[in-house]
Amino acid sequence: MALVRQRLHANKLQDIPAAVGNALQGLHLASVAKPGECVAVAVGSRGISHIPIIVSECAKFLKDLGLDPFIVPAMGSHGGNTPEGELSVLAGLGINESSVGVPILAAEDVVEIGRLDIGIPILMDRRAAEADHIVVLNRVKPHTKFHGPIESGLTKMLTVGLGKEKGAALYHRAAVQHTFGILQDAARHILESRSVFFGLALLEDGYKNVSRICAIRPENWFEVERSLLEETRFMLPHIPFDPIDILIVDEIGKDISGIGMDSNVTGRHRDIVGDFYTAPHVKRIFVRDLSRESDGNGNGIGLADVTTRRLVDALDLEKTYMNALTAISPEKAAIPMYYETDRECIEACLNTIGMVMPEAAQIVRIKNTATLETLMISRALEGDISSNPDIQVAGPWEPIAFDDTGNLLDFGLTIDD
Helix, strand or coil: CEEEEECCCCCCCCCHHHHHHHHHHCCCCCCCCCCCCEEEEEECCCCCCCHHHHHHHHHHHHHHCCCEEEEEECCCCCCCCCHHHHHHHHHHCCCCHHHHCCCECCCCCEEEEEECCCCCEEEEEHHHHHCCEEEEEEECECCCCCCCCCCECHHHHHHHHCCHHHHHHHHHHHHHHHCCCHHHHHHHHHHHHCCEEEEEEEEECCCCCEEEEEEECHHHHHHHHHHHHHHHHCCCCCCCCCCEEEEEEEEECCCCCCCCCCHHHHCEECCCCCCEECCCCEEEEEEEEECHHHCCCCCCHHHCCEEEHHHHHHCCHHHHHHHHHHCCCHHHHCCCEEECCHHHHHHHHHCCCCCCCHHHCCEEEEEECCEEEEEEECHHHHHHHHCCCCEEECCCCCCCCECCCCCECCCCCCCCC
16 A cells, blocks of 8 residues: 545635634624623534634624623534533533633533424524524535535524534434434524524635634524535535445444444435435445544444444443434444454455455555545545546555554654654
């Protein structure tokens, strides 16, 4: 195998605080803000570049208007649906009361603020529901579970995120019969019945750098979010090889994707609302580890074919099962075959891809589905490089290197290193 690098879409914002300020100043909210009113700022659980700075700048903007902002964790069931778990998740992202300069009010209780036409209640974090205003911040991107004009972003944060575990579970259950279009229906009710001050949409380039920050008012909420989703599709990184016999994923985790590894990258998804098997058409997926930042939540491991005992031992089954059940996806928490070493896992994959000799196997290894600039590929894929100007070989072709325990060495390292 050899180390390769691919050129991704690059559009990094150089001055994050200025970008936040410019987006918010353009809303001209000074005339509608009443000093002393409280604002619930909904912040989620995803690892977004510079998120503590973005949250801090947003809070500063609100305080400069004379308002009283506080942070509300908006992450559905992530964090185990406990105040302690949610605070731990935010702390892992660098968000605490000291870093953002405002209180963080975490709680698991929700209140009903209305009902959809299909009869299900619209639930919201009680503190957010009781606030004078609501603000939501989130990255806009394609969702891993469904496809539509609006997927993962501000609308999802306003509904699933602020709905906590109970609200998230209700939306997912209802979507089995009614599709995830219900999120727009719920968000429309919230926008009409509550004072949503604004949403702060964050777009990322292929290197996970924040590339654009856009503030949205309720009156053009859906129109702008739809256009931002289309814009971000062009910046998404992908695996530039198809088909693949074995995909080795060094780590999965909730900090990487809602389902541990982004199905838009792996091409594989199993779900009651629809399975799919698309490019890069992988025969076998081997997942090596669970990210430390995932805090034991291994949701998505069920999308792998093989894993290691060390990953299984790292699972917090209560968190993993709660997440999978909330999302109506028990299959994503199913533990696959697991072995003591990486070598055994790779042998299991090689033995189950058909009549393919090891030296002819098309193998790709990635750190995770959010980090795709650097990959390792097998010699069988060498021909694909010459026809792709965005890929360069960055290291020598060498046998797969294992340490003394039978586990893979880090990217680019050999035994001699």
